[in-house]
Amino acid sequence: MAQILVYAEAGAVPALLPRLTEAFDLSYPMQGYLGGVVYIGISLGAPIASGFFQKYSSKNVLMGALLFNAACVLFFALTPENWSYSLISCRFLMGATQSFLAIFTPVWVDVFANRKQQTQWFSWLQASTPVGVMVGYLLGYLAVWFKGSNDGKECFGNTIDCWRLPFITQAILTVPLCIRLIIISKAHLSIAGIRRRATHSRGQSLGND
Secondary structure (H helix, E strand, C coil): HHHHHHCCHHHHHHCHHHHHHHCCCCCHHHHHHHHHHHHHHHHHHHHHHHHHHHHHHHHHHHHHHHHHHHHHHHHHCCCCCCCCHHHHHHHHHHHHHHHHHHHHHHHHHHCCCHHHHHHHHHHHHHHHHHHHHHHHHHHHHHHHHHHHHCCCCCCHCCCCCCCHHHHHHHHHHHHHHHHHHHCHHHHHHCCCCHHHHHHHHHHCCCCCC
């Protein structure tokens, strides 16, 4: 669910790019920056995420990253029109926070799944990303459809831009996910001591380093 939620924006942004271009007066280079900056954020955030997971509780780091991601998505949704650089900056931070989940999930599967489960768990993990993108596209389509069905007026009596709703929805849905994570034991989310656990549960490790 976390993977699906955080990557929903990756589908919503391209689905709503014409609306974003109109609202923020984006040039072609600015459209490219908006599309690509999230991956720069993931790339630059990954080494930082790795350090956090090594020094602090995996549960606390994961919850903090998800909450910060929700805040960034909400700021993205509420960015005033023509504040194009703020919009791009928010998407960069969204990518940086996504890197924590990108680092955590495959390691978590490697630690907790036994040999019979690993292939299935990794399959679900890999499928969750495109599913999240598709969910984002669907939310973007619904936002466009709502405006079209309302004679071109914005949502809720022309009080809020329809393109903002998918991102607000994503941010809101992240909160109950974090509340659910509070209930989970730290031991079930810990990826510390990987080599020791892997050696005990699956036999000889792949190497000494």
